[in-house]
Structure formats: structure tokens, C-alpha cells
Amino acid sequence: MSRRIIIVEPRGLAPWWLKLLIPIASVVAALALGALFLMLTGNDWIEVYAKMTDAAFGSGRGFAETLVSATPLILTGVAAAIAFKMLVWNIGGEGQLMVGAIAAAGVGIWLGGGTPPIIAITAVVLAGAIGGAFWASLSAVPKVYLGTNEIITTLMLNFIALNLMQYLVLGSFSPWRDPEATQFPQGRPIIDSARIPEFFHRLDWGLFIAVFVAILAWFVISKTRTGFEYRIVGDSFNTARYAGIRVPKKVLGTFLLSGASAGLAGSILVAGILGKMDPRSLDLGLGFTGIIVAALARLNPIAIIPVAILMGALNNAGPALQSIGVPTATVKILQGAILIFAVAGEFLIGNRFRRPRESVDETPEPAKEASAA
Amino acid sequence: MPDTDQRNDTPAIELRNIDKSFYGVFANADVNFSLAKGEVHTLLGENGAGKSTLCSVMAGLYRPDSGEMLFDGKPTVFKSPKDALAAGVGMVYQHFRLVANLTVAENLALGNPEVGLRLSQSELEAEAKELGERYDFPVDPSARIWQLSVGQQQRVEILKLLYRDAKILILDEPTAVLTPQEGESLFRAMRMLADEGRSLIFVSHKLHEVKAVSDRVTVLREGRVVGAVDTVDAEPRDLARMMVGKDLVLPTRKPNESVGDEVLVIKDLVVEDDRGLDAVDGLSITVNAGEVVGIAGVSGNGQRELAQGIVGLMKVKSGSVYLDGTDVTKMSVLAKIKRGIAYVPQSRLGMGLAPGLTTEDNLALKQYREPPYSKGPLLSAAAFKQKGAELIEQFDVRGVRPGLPIRLLSGGNLQKALIAREVVQDHSLLIARSPTRGLDVGATATVRDHILAERDRGIAVLLISEDLDELLALSDRLVVIYEGRIVGEMLASEATAERLGLLMSGHQEDQPA
Numbered sequence: 001m002s003r004r005i006i007i008v009e010p011r012g013l014a015p016w017w018l019k020l021l022i023p024i025a026s027v028v029a030a031l032a033l034g035a036l037f038l039m040l041t042g043n044d045w046i047e048v049y050a051k052m053t054d055a056a057f058g059s060g061r062g063f064a065e066t067l068v069s070a071t072p073l074i075l076t077g078v079a080a081a082i083a084f085k086m087l088v089w090n091i092g093g094e095g096q097l098m099v100g101a102i103a104a105a106g107v108g109i110w111l112g113g114g115t116p117p118i119i120a121i122t123a124v125v126l127a128g129a130i131g132g133a134f135w136a137s138l139s140a141v142p143k144v145y146l147g148t149n150e151i152i153t154t155l156m157l158n159f160i161a162l163n164l165m166q167y168l169v170l171g172s173f174s175p176w177r178d179p180e181a182t183q184f185p186q187g188r189p190i191i192d193s194a195r196i197p198e199f200f201h202r203l204d205w206g207l208f209i210a211v212f213v214a215i216l217a218w219f220v221i222s223k224t225r226t227g228f229e230y231r232i233v234g235d236s237f238n239t240a241r242y243a244g245i246r247v248p249k250k251v252l253g254t255f256l257l258s259g260a261s262a263g264l265a266g267s268i269l270v271a272g273i274l275g276k277m278d279p280r281s282l283d284l285g286l287g288f289t290g291i292i293v294a295a296l297a298r299l300n301p302i303a304i305i306p307v308a309i310l311m312g313a314l315n316n317a318g319p320a321l322q323s324i325g326v327p328t329a330t331v332k333i334l335q336g337a338i339l340i341f342a343v344a345g346e347f348l349i350g351n352r353f354r355r356p357r358e359s360v361d362e363t364p365e366p367a368k369e370a371s372a373a
Numbered sequence: 374m375p376d377t378d379q380r381n382d383t384p385a386i387e388l389r390n391i392d393k394s395f396y397g398v399f400a401n402a403d404v405n406f407s408l409a410k411g412e413v414h415t416l417l418g419e420n421g422a423g424k425s426t427l428c429s430v431m432a433g434l435y436r437p438d439s440g441e442m443l444f445d446g447k448p449t450v451f452k453s454p455k456d457a458l459a460a461g462v463g464m465v466y467q468h469f470r471l472v473a474n475l476t477v478a479e480n481l482a483l484g485n486p487e488v489g490l491r492l493s494q495s496e497l498e499a500e501a502k503e504l505g506e507r508y509d510f511p512v513d514p515s516a517r518i519w520q521l522s523v524g525q526q527q528r529v530e531i532l533k534l535l536y537r538d539a540k541i542l543i544l545d546e547p548t549a550v551l552t553p554q555e556g557e558s559l560f561r562a563m564r565m566l567a568d569e570g571r572s573l574i575f576v577s578h579k580l581h582e583v584k585a586v587s588d589r590v591t592v593l594r595e596g597r598v599v600g601a602v603d604t605v606d607a608e609p610r611d612l613a614r615m616m617v618g619k620d621l622v623l624p625t626r627k628p629n630e631s632v633g634d635e636v637l638v639i640k641d642l643v644v645e646d647d648r649g650l651d652a653v654d655g656l657s658i659t660v661n662a663g664e665v666v667g668i669a670g671v672s673g674n675g676q677r678e679l680a681q682g683i684v685g686l687m688k689v690k691s692g693s694v695y696l697d698g699t700d701v702t703k704m705s706v707l708a709k710i711k712r713g714i715a716y717v718p719q720s721r722l723g724m725g726l727a728p729g730l731t732t733e734d735n736l737a738l739k740q741y742r743e744p745p746y747s748k749g750p751l752l753s754a755a756a757f758k759q760k761g762a763e764l765i766e767q768f769d770v771r772g773v774r775p776g777l778p779i780r781l782l783s784g785g786n787l788q789k790a791l792i793a794r795e796v797v798q799d800h801s802l803l804i805a806r807s808p809t810r811g812l813d814v815g816a817t818a819t820v821r822d823h824i825l826a827e828r829d830r831g832i833a834v835l836l837i838s839e840d841l842d843e844l845l846a847l848s849d850r851l852v853v854i855y856e857g858r859i860v861g862e863m864l865a866s867e868a869t870a871e872r873l874g875l876l877m878s879g880h881q882e883d884q885p886a
Binding site for chain 2: 236
């Protein structure tokens with residue numbers, strides 16, 4: 001083994017400013033990488049970034065659109081964060097969102113036109129949460145009782161949800177399909193009283209539902225007895241069992257709540273900006289972007305809010321780029337780069353580098369199995 | 374058979390003055406060892422005596438810090454296990470190195486440089502079958518590893534070495550995972566291999582096995598060689614004394630004055646291990662208020678299953694556990710905590726503590742459900758802080774900083790925090806597994822004091838340990854277990870090294886030694 005020049009070792013306790021600095025630095029680094037890419041493809045990166053900033057934050061309408069994009073990302077971000085914190089690898093936010101949308105639209109269509117708004121909105125929004133939780137339960141129950149791998153099941157169920165959603169509108173004459181749409185199949189509009197009111201351009205009150213859910217998640221995790229139990233389980237299954245906590249129940253609970261949060265994203269889209277189950281507008285990778293949001297927020301539900309707004313801004317800025325001849329996919333590159341830098345930054349929070357001391361000999365390390373017995 | 378006339382009969386392996394330490398702690402010190410060709414040589418010693426380390430040195434997994442290794446008379450340094458195997462030295466580790474999803478034949482071929490890019494399943498399987506039959510070691514070469522029993526997997530490990538034509542086979546506690554019948558067949562195969570001229574190193578701490586299979590025994594204690602004898606001359610009594618060592622120093626502590634009521638009563642307890650074997654096999658013990666009962670035994674004889682069966686972490690197959698006169702056998706872990714079972718598990722960070730949470734959080738791990746920690750569904754951060762600070766002060770837990778995950782504390786401080794939490798809750802029984810394992814002298818003394826203080830205030834203490842010093846320093850009564858059964862019981866004041874050594878190695882009291 002050659003002599004090491006740099007020693008990497010676990011860091012004790014990372015200072016608070018580092019935990020803040022590193023995510024910000026990852027965004028900056030990703031933007032720098034993006035700038036390099038833009039330069040290499042012959043674009044004026046300053047112009048592109050200026051255009052993006054303007055589109056996302058430069059006007060009231062633009063900012064409203066940014067928040068509209070951020071709303072579902074807050075919820076899918078919370079969905080990923082609470083699951084990952086408990087070592088439940090739910091990557092089915094995508095499918096849970098879609099099934100939430102199906103359930104929400106179903107209730108919104110089925111309700112009579114005379115239903116008072118408060119009841120109608122509540123019913124539609126909750127239907128989405130229940131739908132998402134139901135879809136999550138299809139992975140959660142086998143995981144807890146049979147030990148199946150949730151990464152595989154949630155991923156597969158994403159595709160089933162997508163096909164189901166498309167079938168209901170594009171492939172059949174189900175109640176979800178608008179009978180009046182003669183040209184191209186469309187989702188049937190939900191009743192007007194179930195629509196969440198807008199208050200600033202296209203932005204509706206769904207944003208506050210999402211922010212409330214994020215704050216609630218934070219509160220439950222850090223301030224309640226149940227949250228303490230979740231934190232113990234997320235830290236060590238064995239220790240949780242030892243402390244008398246019923247681990248399977250907690251894992252199941254987390255998984256369902258995670259699915260409910262993603263499902264809520266679907267129902268808020270249906271009851272908010274869409275007004276119907278529109279398969280195209282629900283198939284934008286919002287569940288997967290939520291995973292990026294959660295990772296960048298270091299699984300902290302409060303931090304998810306600003307991170308989701310940043311990601312929303314990027315999404316929102318994408319179409320504006322086309323007007324100056326830059327591909328919309330630039331936004332995807334930036335989002336991907338941010339994730340990679342954030343994950344790399346996570347390593348820096350947990351470890352530090354130092355030069356080896358001159359005098360110390362390199363001690364051979366015992367193999368992992370070293371039972372010095 | 375020893376043939377003294379052939380003076381040029383060089384040993385297969387000879388170790389001279391081998392030292393090996395980990396992070397400044399000696400695992401082997403000045404070890405001299407010689408393995409003759411065609412012999413089965415047992416390495417005998419307690420847990421932690423340095424047997425596995427020595428084997429790993431010979432198998433090329435570790436490199437000695439100093440000393441010389443002669444292989445067939447020539448000084449040799451193995452750079453890796455691969456290197457060692459190429460020279461003909463192979464080892465079967467306690468934890469098998471097999472690929473579960475591959476077949477037996479594929480596992481044999483794995484790592485063999487002679488197997489090129491093209492694999493012929495049928496050729497490999499035929500070879501594997503032939504090899505198995507030659508040593509009366511039948512395994513289905515097309516079976517996948519996960520389909521095999523542990524005993525069969527071990528055969529594959531041995532066949533793997535034979536497939537590479539290893540001349541020296543090192544078997545690290547091979548019988549620990551075997552049924553007695555499987556053990557018998559292993560011994561037959563070992564004899565056959567020795568008769569072919571191969572040399573075998575056999576690691577064990579069971580005296581009857583030493584007698585059954587080996588030609589020569591080297592006894593290790595605390596990393597050093599205590600002695601080497603021919604098996605025919607070895608008296609179990611002597612081996613036991615060599616293994617346990619030093620005349621036991623009986624601790625100077627006041628005996629418990631009054632023993633109270635029965636607190637823990639265990640009747641015919643049977644608990645299965647993860648493999649479904651009866652690891653605790655019909656055990657009955659009573660622990661009274663105000664006494665420490667020590668469970669002595671070599672690790673892997675049912676200690677884990679006994680402790681976890683009592684506290685409810687493992688399912689009790691049959692028998693019963695009574696606490697203060699109530700049958701608690703089938704109660705949940707939580708119900709047992711509430712009824713008064715405190716438990717200091719062997720693994721601090723693996724079970725007793727939540728490594729990523731703070732010390733204050735960990736100190737509340739058993740009591741957070743009640744006031745002052747909980748107010749209705751909410752937690753009181755102030756109570757966590759205040760109660761935490763009190764316990765940290767009272768039990769002298771050092772190194773705590775706000776927000777610091779507990780895993781970053783030292784072993785002694787971890788244990789102090791763990792014991793603090795367990796003894797402040799209401800309880801009548803304390804179960805502790807190897808509570809001073811890995812601690813320095815100061816922390817060991819503190820932990821022992823806490824346990825004796827528990828006894829003096831009338832708690833029933835069940836101490837499960839592999840460390841005889843610890844057992845003798847703390848226990849009033851000693852119970853020796855072997856293969857999940859009680860093989861002897863005595864007052865701590867009557868214990869001798871020889872008697873404990875024999876019992877722990879599976880000799881029954883009434884058998885002639």
C-alpha cells in the first residue's frame with residue numbers, strides 16, 4: 001500500500017454553519033458547472049442565467065409560477081424526507097402522486113355540484129392523501145411482513161400508476177374522461193366548488209397546505225413522543241426494539257405517511273391549477289424531483305421549503321430558455337448537478353481531511369472482520 | 374505419528390517470536406509455534422486469547438508486526454490470503470466466505486487462477502463431486518450455497534481449500550456451528566486429510582474435541598503461548614488450568630449479607646437461535662433480591678439467547694420466566710420494561726444506545742413515555758435537558774456536548790450513560806452482559822461499583838459474561854453453561870480455575886477428568 005498524502009477521517013460534530021454552507025456551495029458549484037457547459041455549447045452563460053432569474057423571480061407572475069411549481073415539490077420532498085429518515089427507501093412518490101390525483105379527481109367528479117366548497121375541497125384533498133397512502137401500502141405491507149425490497153416495489157408501482165392514469169383518460173371511457181372532449185381525450189373537470197381558490201396570479205392556497213405539511217412534519221419529528229420513537233427507529237432498529245418500540249408498526253406508519261404526502265401533491269394539483277386529472281401535467285417527474293429536494297434539504301422538512309422553491313424556480317425558468325435558443329433540458333442538467341454536488345457535500349459534513357503527521361508510521365489496518373480473538 | 378528419528382523432518386509451518394497488535398493492544402505476543410507435517414494441531418484458549426489472530430497471520434490476512442514465519446523451512450511473508458493459498462495455506466473462517474447465489478462448483482472455481490474465462494459447468498461439477506466423494510464429504514455440486522445447511526457450507530469451504538490443493542488447512546472454531554453428528558464427520562475427514570500428509574490447525578475451546586481429533590495441543594492465553602503438549606500426554610485438568618491461567622484471585626469485597634425473595638425464576642427455558650437450533654436448552658435459574666448470579670461460559674453457548682429470551686427480544690420456545698411471582702414469559706419488551714427488567718446488553722452502540730442521538734436523548738430512551746419527559750403527546754425539551762444533566766453529573770459521563778451524537782463518546786462513557794439510564798428506572802432485576810468488556814481499568818471499576826451498589830440496594834442481578842475476572846469480582850453465585858444447559862453451579866468463593874475451565878469446556882462434574 002502506498003503512503004497516503006491526505007487522511008480522511010470522520011468528523012465529530014459538524015458546526016452549524018458548515019451544514020448551511022455546504023448545500024449553498026453545492027448549488028453554486030452546480031451553477032458553475034452549468035456555466036461551463038453553456039460556454040462549451042457556445043452560449044452566453046451570463047445572459048442565460050439572467051434570463052432564468054428574470055423568468056423565475058423577475059415579475060409577480062413569474063414568482064407566482066415559481067411557487068406554483070414549488071408546491072408539489074414541497075410535498076413530494078416531505079414524502080421522501082420522512083421515509084428516508086427512517087431508512088425506508090420509498091422512491092414511489094411518482095406513483096403515489098398519480099394515484100392521489102386519481103382519487104382526488106374521482107371524488108371531485110363524483111361529488112354533486114351543490115357541495116359547499118369547504119367540504120368539497122377537504123374531501124378532494126384528503127382523497128388524494130388516502131390514495132397516496134393506499135398506493136404506498138402496496139409496497140409497505142409486503143416490506144414489513146414479508147421483507148420485500150421497497151425500492152423495487154415502489155419503482156414498479158410508479159409505472160403501474162402511470163399506465164392506470166393514462167388508461168383512465170386516454171385509453172377508456174371511464175368517469176375520469178371528459179365526455180365532451182371530442183378532439184383529443186381529456187380529463188373530466190371536477191366540480192367548481194372543489195377547486196382551491198387562487199389568490200395571486202395562478203398561485204392558489206395549496207401552497208399553504210404544502211407549507212403546513214412541511215412544518216407539521218418537522219414538529220411531529222422533533223417535538224412529539226411519536227416523533228422521538230421515529231427518530232430512534234431511524235437511528236437503529238435494534239435499539240428501538242430494545243427500548244420496547246414496535247418497529248414494524250413504525251416503519252409501516254412512516255411509509256403510509258410518506259405516501260399520503262405524495263398523494264396530497266397529486267390532489268392539490270388536481271384541485272388547484274389543473275382542475276382535472278390531466279395525465280400529461282401529472283407526469284413531470286415531480287416525485288423524483290422531490291427526492292432531490294429532500295436530499296438537498298438534508299431530510300429536514302423546514303429546509304425543504306426553500307429548496308423546493310429553488311427547484312420550482314429552475315423548472316419555471318426552463319421554458320423561458322427556449323426563447324433564446326437554449327434547450328430546456330439545461331434545467332435538468334442543473335438539477336442533476338445540484339444533486340451530485342449535494343451528495344458529495346454530505347460527505348464533507350461527515351468527514352474531514354488532514355495531512356498525515358510526519359513521524360507516525362502507517363499502521364496496518366485490521367480487516368473489517370478483525371475479531372482479535 | 375511423531376517420528377523422532379527423522380531429524381530432517383522440517384515443520385510445515387514454524388512461527389518464531391510473532392507479535393501482532395491492534396491499535397496498541399497485543400493480540401499475539403512473542404508466539405512460537407510449530408506445526409508438523411501430517412498432524413492435527415489444536416490451538417486451545419479462551420475467548421480473546423489470540424487464536425483467531427494467530428490463524429489469520431498464518432493465512433496471510435494479517436501481517437505480523439515482528440517475528441518470523443518459516444514455511445517448509447523457508448522464511449516467508451504472505452502478502453495476502455491469496456498469496457498464502459497459492460503457497461498451500463488456506464483457512465476456513467468462522468464467518469464463511471462463500472457467494473450465496475452461486476453453486477457449490479462455482480464457489481470452488483472462484484478465485485482459482487487456473488479457471489480461465491470459459492467455465493464448463495459440467496466439468497466443474499464433476500470435479501467437485503469427485504473431490505467430495507474422496508473425502509466422504511458429499512455435497513451436491515450444483516446446489517446453490519443458500520440452499521445448504523451451515524454444516525454443508527462448511528464442507529464447501531474445506532473443499533474449496535482442497536480444490537486448490539492446500540497442504541495446510543486452518544479451521545477456526547469449525548465445530549461451533551455444527552451439530553455433534555456433523556462434528557463427528559468433520560473429525561473423520563480431518564483425520565483422513567492428516568493421513569494424506571496434510572497438516573491441520575484446529576481452533577477450539579472444547580476439551581473433548583481436542584482429545585478426539587488432535588495429535589498436539591498448543592494453549593494460548595492473553596496472546597501468549599502457555600505451553601504445547603502431545604495430546605496423549607494431556608490431562609484435561611492440566612489443559613483447563615493452562616487455558617484459564619493464573620490462580621484465580623478471589624475478590625476482596627463484602628459478601629451479600631441478606632438474600633431476599635426470589636425475583637427472577639426461570640423454568641426449563643428453551644430459546645432458539647437465528648438458525649432455529651435450541652441455543653438455550655432447558656435452563657432453570659433463580660435469582661434472588663440482593664444477589665448477583667454470574668453465568669459463566671464460553672461465548673456462543675446460549676448467552677445471547679438467554680438474555681434476549683428473558684427481556685422479550687427473542688421468542689421463548691418453551692418454559693417460563695417469572696418476575697416477582699408473575700409469569701412474564703409472553704409479555705412484550707415494553708411490558709417487561711414496565712414491570713421492572715433493566716438490561717445492559719453486550720453491544721452498547723448496536724443495541725443499548727441509539728448511536729446518532731444525543732446523550733440526553735439516550736438517557737431518556739426507556740422513560741420518555743412518562744412525565745416529566747412526556748406531557749401528553751408532546752415531549753418536554755426542558756425535562757430532557759435537566760434530567761440528562763443530572764444523570765451526566767451523577768454518573769460522571771464525560772465528553773458530552775450539546776447536539777453531539779452519543780456514538781462519539783468513549784466506550785467507558787457510553788457504558789456509564791447506559792448503566793445510568795438502566796438503574797434509575799424502577800426495576801427489581803438487572804441483566805448485564807459483559808458490562809466491562811473493552812473498558813479501561815478506571816471505567817471497569819466504576820461499572821463494577823454500580824453493579825455491586827445495585828445488589829446492595831436489593832436488586833436481583835443476572836450477570837452474563839465470558840470474562841472470569843468480571844464474574845468472580847461481582848458474583849455471589851456462579852452458574853456455568855455449556856451448549857445452552859447448566860453444567861455446574863457453585864458459590865463464587867468456591868470457584869477454582871480448574872473447575873471452571875473444565876465445566877466451561879464441556880466436562881461434566883461427575884465425569885472423571
